[in-house]
Amino acid sequence: MEAMTFIQIDPTNAFQLFLVGLVGGMVSGFIGSGGAFVLTPAMMTMGVPGIVAVASNMCHKFPKAIVGALKRHKYGQVDWKLGIAMGVFAELGVFVGKQVMTAVQSAYGDVGTSLYVSAVFIVVLGIVGTFMLRDAWRMYRAERAGQDVHTHKVTRVARYLQSIDIRGTMVYFPSLKAPMSVLFIAPLGFATGMLAATIAVGGFIGVPSMIYLLGAPALMASATELVIAFVMGLGGTIFYALDGAVDIRLAMIILAGSLFGVQIGAIGTTYVKDHAIKLVMGLIMVIVLFSRFFYVPGYLAKLGRISPLDPDTAATLKWLGDGTLVLALAVGGLAVMWALIAGMAEHRKQHEALAALDGVED
DSSP states (O other): OOOOOOOOOHHHHHHHHHHHHHHHHHHHHHSSSSSSHHHHHHHHHOOOOHOOOOOHHHHHHHHHHHHHHHHHHTTTTOOOOHHHHHHHHOOOOOOOHHHHHHHHHHHHHHHHHHHHHHHHHHHHHHHHHHHHHHHHHHHHHHHTTTOSSSSSOOOOOHHHHHOOOOOEEEEEEETEEEEEEEHHHHHHHHHHHHHHHHHSSOHHHHHIIIIIIOOOOOOHHHHHHHHHHHHHEEEEEEEHHHHTHHHHHHHHHHHHHHHHHHHHHHHHHGGSSSHHHHHHHHHHHHHHHHHHHHHHHHHHTTTTSOOOOHHHHHHHHHHHHHHHHHHHHHHHHHHHHHHHHHHHHHHHHHHHHHHHHHHHHO
């Protein structure tokens, strides 16, 4: 297999990586996701091969995931039984996904893995981003109409799956408040791990499947996903490290920035409505999608799948890809800061109004 290519990290690159981690952490804390759909493309934009970006991202995520899981466990939001069950099957998916990635690396080199990761990102972000924007619009309209959009409702599919009793496979999960066959858990966990090993993002499958197919409340699904992310991240780091694909420098710098950013993002969620969070998430996904799209012709040309690109065309496509990614990071960072500043201003107004009311009563 072709040797992995690691980028040179100088003070400028280190600062850029820390900044990317900071913004990625802000987005992660704000939308309740790992933020890898921003971090992985950002590393690739800086010249990191796709397989190294995915492996290093998985390495940076699992310490953060277990810290988050333990913190949310204090509030009773984590279903450890479901998280471990899905995590075990997800680990199998990670192993298979890693084999696919290394096979692509062996056959087509670093460029091949970058093309593969970009193609998967384009498809996944296109589907999930569109769904998020549509869901944000529906939620906004429902809130405007005075409808309750926060009460958890078990879907018809989840109720049906919970009603199927397959002897010897049934396990009671607290988050579902019902027994569920592990035969239904297995494919969902496997798919989550497979996607995580490909683009370092498994929550796109894990969280929606727990909500819509298994019947878990959204709050518990997002918290339980942290357990799955820890299991996948730890196993994926080991699998990829054995092939020399983990760049610990990238992982540690990104983690350092992310730990700061996630605190800021988490505070921002206190002051915004659910539809605004989904709107920001959907917008970032669509923008990142276009960023990856602009790189695809260059990868295809390097692999000889299309005619070599004119130098001016190649430079323009790279500029568009870089610029679009910067736009995605800017949208994420500014959205979080706007929510934080606006929320603090609203909180101050409420505090002043209460103080004035107390003064009148006195």
